[in-house]
Amino acid sequence: MRTMFCLMTVAILFLGGCTVDKKQDQKKREVQTTEPDVRAFKDPFTKKFLTSTKEVLPEYYPLRSKTGGYEMAFPAGGVIVKENYELHEKSVELLMANVHLGNYDPIKEVSASLKMDYYSYYDKETIEANLSSLRAEYDNRLNLRKLPLEDRDIYWSTYTLTESNYKYFGVAGYTQNTTKTGGVYFSYEFTCNPGFQKCQQLEQEFKQKIALEWVKQIRFN
Numbered sequence: 001m002r003t004m005f006c007l008m009t010v011a012i013l014f015l016g017g018c019t020v021d022k023k024q025d026q027k028k029r030e031v032q033t034t035e036p037d038v039r040a041f042k043d044p045f046t047k048k049f050l051t052s053t054k055e056v057l058p059e060y061y062p063l064r065s066k067t068g069g070y071e072m073a074f075p076a077g078g079v080i081v082k083e084n085y086e087l088h089e090k091s092v093e094l095l096m097a098n099v100h101l102g103n104y105d106p107i108k109e110v111s112a113s114l115k116m117d118y119y120s121y122y123d124k125e126t127i128e129a130n131l132s133s134l135r136a137e138y139d140n141r142l143n144l145r146k147l148p149l150e151d152r153d154i155y156w157s158t159y160t161l162t163e164s165n166y167k168y169f170g171v172a173g174y175t176q177n178t179t180k181t182g183g184v185y186f187s188y189e190f191t192c193n194p195g196f197q198k199c200q201q202l203e204q205e206f207k208q209k210i211a212l213e214w215v216k217q218i219r220f221n
Contacts, residue, residue, distance in 0.1 A: 038076035073217035115187040122183030165194035171211040177220040
């Protein structure tokens with residue numbers, strides 16, 4: 001009788017432990033699959049590009065090009081403009097996004113825009129022509145620096161422009177795949193409305209802490 005009681009006790013403890021483990025596993029799965037309460041995940045079109053709910057940088061999530069050619073860090077407050085999106089088979093992709101920054105009013109205070117132009121056939125032979133085109137687009141305001149990495153070369157520059165009491169700052173450049181073909185132009189620009197008091201603070205934070213780390217997240221597959 002005592003032996004039977006002991007066996008029943010062990011069985012109950014075992015089953016109870018399994019139940020607890022299952023509940024814990026379920027909670028873990030729920031945490032992992034819960035989508036962040038941010039603008040990027042709330043937009044059905046943008047959500048199709050995002051590959052994980054885990055941040056790659058604070059307030060940035062991994063995005064994969066529909067060409068399969070590259071990945072990048074996409075801002076939590078960003079939404080891809082569906083009307084301007086272009087995908088030409090797997091060779092060319094033109095992507096634009098408008099970005100809201102935290103609790104700032106995008107109309108009265110500050111907003112941002114992001115642009116990525118990917119060309120699968122660009123190679124190391126076209127770099128000079130591509131950089132010349134980039135400089136011309138920005139009226140030669142860019143002071144491009146080269147950042148050579150293991151599988152890609154990044155040419156990038158931060159910039160600031162004031163026009164009609166509006167202040168624009170951001171980062172722009174070009175990344176070339178050095179192991180095979182593929183290149184992408186990138187631009188991430190912020191617009192401060194007249195009278196916005198925190199513009200300089202945001203500009204310094206972006207240029208000193210975010211710009212380079214964001215650029216380095218542009219990776220080829």
